[in-house]
Amino acid sequence: MNNPYDYSTRTGIHPISWDDFHGLVKALAVAVAPWQPEIILPVGRGGYYPGTLLAHLLQVEVYPVRLTRRVDDVVVRESPLWLVEPPAAVAGRRVLVVDEMCSTGETLGMVRARALALGAAEARTATLYAHTWCTGAADYVGLITDELILNPWDREIYRDGAFHFHPEYAAALAEQGLAAGPSLLIPATPFVAARKSE
Numbered sequence: 001m002n003n004p005y006d007y008s009t010r011t012g013i014h015p016i017s018w019d020d021f022h023g024l025v026k027a028l029a030v031a032v033a034p035w036q037p038e039i040i041l042p043v044g045r046g047g048y049y050p051g052t053l054l055a056h057l058l059q060v061e062v063y064p065v066r067l068t069r070r071v072d073d074v075v076v077r078e079s080p081l082w083l084v085e086p087p088a089a090v091a092g093r094r095v096l097v098v099d100e101m102c103s104t105g106e107t108l109g110m111v112r113a114r115a116l117a118l119g120a121a122e123a124r125t126a127t128l129y130a131h132t133w134c135t136g137a138a139d140y141v142g143l144i145t146d147e148l149i150l151n152p153w154d155r156e157i158y159r160d161g162a163f164h165f166h167p168e169y170a171a172a173l174a175e176q177g178l179a180a181g182p183s184l185l186i187p188a189t190p191f192v193a194a195r196k197s198e
Contacts, residue, residue: 010176012147015184021128021152024142025050028098028126029057031140035124037096041065041086041111046100049153050128050142054098063087065111073168080107082114091119101149102130105137148172152186 016024028050037060042051044066055062066084069077086095097111108125115123126140129149135141148169156163165180173180 010146010148010172013150013173013176013178013184014143014145014147015150015155016152018152018186021049022053024128025053026057028128028140028142029054032096032124032126033058035096036094037124038093039063039090039095039120041090041095041097041115043067043097043099043107043111044084046151046154047098047127049151050100050126051098054096054126061089063089067107067110080110082110086111086115086118088118090115090123092121095120095123097123097125099125099127100129100151102127102134102138102141105134108137148176150184155184155186 032054037058040051040055040058040060040062042048042055042062042064044064045068048064051064052062063086064084065086067080067082069075069080095115097108097115099108099111102108102125108127112123112125124139125137126142127138128142130138130141130144131146132144135144150169155166155169157166158164163185165185170180173184
């Protein structure tokens with residue numbers, strides 16, 4: 001099993017636009033719909049994006065769960081730690097666990113097992129992306145690639161009064177001899193907040 005945070009062996013990058021994201025989730029909706037899930041458990045944080053959109057597209061209930069290897073956006077654990085568990089509402093229902101990336105399959109497996117332990121009638125898993133070595137861990141996958149995926153929602157951070165390329169992505173690009181240039185940022189219409197407190 002590969003280390004999901006070892007970027008030294010990755011070759012190539014795959015920037016995902018918001019349009020790409022929407023298209024991938026629509027593809028998952030088409031794939032999942034015949035099974036008729038009744039509850040979606042998106043895994044936070046990254047799985048909240050596809051899970052919530054999928055719940056809207058399929059018009060089913062969504063109950064976010066959270067388990068993570070990170071603290072303050074920094075990887076500090078080898079295995080995920082539960083922060084928010086599935087609700088009792090999963091009992092007797094078809095449950096779809098949705099995450100952003102399948103790197104090891106551990107997170108998907110933990111949530112699926114917990115849903116089944118709570119009495120889910122059946123539990124399946126879906127991810128936006130999976131590495132080639134992890135495709136068997138998810139029932140539905142939007143995109144299979146070993147490239148470095150650059151998500152539209154976490155590519156930039158706001159620090160010291162300005163937006164910056166996410167340091168983890170910048171370091172991963174550096175492993176490939178690439179720089180985090182402006183072309184990799186998300187094009188967005190500039191707005192000023194309509195209201196703010198002083």
